[in-house]
Amino acid sequence: MAEVESLLHKFGQDAQRIEDSVLIGCSEQHEAWFALDLGLNSSFSTHASLPKSEVETELQGSFIELRKAIFQLNSMDSSLLFTAQALLRWHDGHQFCSKSGQPTRKNIAGSKRVCPSNNIIYYPQMAPVVITLVSDGTRCLLARQSSFPKGMYSALAGFCDIGENMEEAVRREVAEEVGLEVENMQFSASQHWPFPNSSLMIACHATVKPGQTEIQVNLRELEAAAWFSYDEIATALRKKGTYIQQQNEAFPFLLPPKLAIAHQLIQEWVEKQTCASLPA
Numbered sequence: 390m391a392e393v394e395s396l397l398h399k400f401g402q403d404a405q406r407i408e409d410s411v412l413i414g415c416s417e418q419h420e421a422w423f424a425l426d427l428g429l430n431s432s433f434s435t436h437a438s439l440p441k442s443e444v445e446t447e448l449q450g451s452f453i454e455l456r457k458a459i460f461q462l463n464s465m466d467s468s469l470l471f472t473a474q475a476l477l478r479w480h481d482g483h484q485f486c487s488k489s490g491q492p493t494r495k496n497i498a499g500s501k502r503v504c505p506s507n508n509i510i511y512y513p514q515m516a517p518v519v520i521t522l523v524s525d526g527t528r529c530l531l532a533r534q535s536s537f538p539k540g541m542y543s544a545l546a547g548f549c550d551i552g553e554n555m556e557e558a559v560r561r562e563v564a565e566e567v568g569l570e571v572e573n574m575q576f577s578a579s580q581h582w583p584f585p586n587s588s589l590m591i592a593c594h595a596t597v598k599p600g601q602t603e604i605q606v607n608l609r610e611l612e613a614a615a616w617f618s619y620d621e622i623a624t625a626l627r628k629k630g631t632y633i634q635q636q637n638e639a640f641p642f643l644l645p646p647k648l649a650i651a652h653q654l655i656q657e658w659v660e661k662q663t664c665a666s667l668p669a
């Protein structure tokens with residue numbers, strides 16, 4: 390706190406803004422961890438912006454976009470940063486009560502906001518998203534959106550509609566995006582993901598009926614989708630070098646970064662194929 394105060398003083402800022410911090414976790418030694426929006430991205434903060442390059446010099450570091458940092462972070466740092474970014478962004482977007490129009494107030498930890506005029510409490514929200522790795526028994530289906538990094542393919546993902554359960558969302562998303570009917574869904578794991586706002590990614594494996602593998606790519610949602618063999622996926626998983634280096638290959642085929650739950654699904658599928666091919 391003393392360090393942050395001295396940084397704020399150095400840049401002529403009111404130390405009072407430390408109260409805008411939000412609690413994002415706790416170390417194994419029971420030290421509380423907080424996140425504070427320094428206001429370098431002006432749309433994110435109600436306070437005056439700090440000069441980015443001067444803060445970088447002062448802190449001997451450099452700010453990079455979270456989407457790019459994903460390729461370099463370890464799982465503990467990423468979890469803290471994902472929580473921090475999602476929570477700070479939620480506070481920024483909930484400054485006013487949607488019923489009374491009055492300013493809302495953050496509680497000390499930053500786990501909610503309250504409207505003093507009618508006591509309505511606002512809690513941070515996450516949007517449930519299903520992500521499915523579809524397999525036909527020997528191949529798995531991956532797709533890419535035009536916004537993905539060059540050459541990157543991932544599992545099919547989509548937001549749950551209101552009133553839907555996970556199974557219904559998986560069936561609808563796979564049918565909408567590639568025109569396939571899935572069966573045998575199996576839950577794998579879940580993950581908080583800070584994009585586009587704050588999503589709860591619910592990951593599962595699913596299969597298609599034998600012989601029913603013809604894809605109809607929905608070009609409004611996807612740029613491409615295709616079946617990939619075990620060898621293609623296993624080779625892509627073994628690739629060395631940074632993401633930038635891999636993207637610069639003549640025909641890059643890249644899988645999502647290790648921190649993404651899509652990567653975990655793909656890894657699990659490869660392991661399952663390896664086990665299935667072993668002699669009994």
Ligand SMILES: NC(=O)C1=CN([C@@H]2O[C@H](COP(=O)(O)OP(=O)(O)OC[C@H]3O[C@@H](n4cnc5c(N)ncnc54)[C@H](OP(=O)(O)O)[C@@H]3O)[C@@H](O)[C@H]2O)C=CC1
Pocket residue numbers: 516518520543544545546547548580582584585588590610645649650651652
């Ligand atoms: N961690 C991981 O491994 C992965 C994470 N993801 C994440 O999953 C998310 C969802 O995948 P995506 O294929 O884009 O989803 P969808 O296939 O559902 O398509 C996105 C569209 O859904 C509509 N939509 C419905 N509800 C929401 C909502 N709550 N927030 C935003 N848009 C909504 C929007 O359409 P309209 O604009 O027409 O309203 C949006 O353009 C992505 O944002 C991505 O960050 C994806 C792959 C891997």
Ligand SMILES: [Mg+2]
Pocket residue numbers: 545546547566610
């Ligand atoms: Mg989608």
